[in-house]
Amino acid sequence: MTRKSDKAIATLPERFVPQFWDECDGRIAVVKEIRRRVELLKTDTASDSYQKDILCERAVFICCQLETQERAAIEKGEFDAGRYTQMANALVGLLRSLGLERKAKRLDVREYIKQKEGKRA
Numbered sequence: 001m002t003r004k005s006d007k008a009i010a011t012l013p014e015r016f017v018p019q020f021w022d023e024c025d026g027r028i029a030v031v032k033e034i035r036r037r038v039e040l041l042k043t044d045t046a047s048d049s050y051q052k053d054i055l056c057e058r059a060v061f062i063c064c065q066l067e068t069q070e071r072a073a074i075e076k077g078e079f080d081a082g083r084y085t086q087m088a089n090a091l092v093g094l095l096r097s098l099g100l101e102r103k104a105k106r107l108d109v110r111e112y113i114k115q116k117e118g119k120r121a
Helices: 029-044 050-076 081-098 109-120
Strands: none
């Protein structure tokens, strides 16, 4: 059992350098899967704003974390119920914000025709 004093003290870097999903190597299988799930969630929630897009990304990330914890519980017997519960509650909150039911995207007739013509070309 580690005590608080045994843990390394976290320090902030002198300069913040953001890292974005778009910069990940798209050839890596897990990155492909995360991107696929984000797009699926965006489609299912009819995401039409940046705010919804970032909620979709956070929801997929938390979902992946939960799946990883579930595998560790089954394969290694490691399970932190408190952490799991907090993350599951966070996921439910994000999904409620996005809407739990599938929504149809609004599409006008001209846009529909353009999309169909683009697929034929």
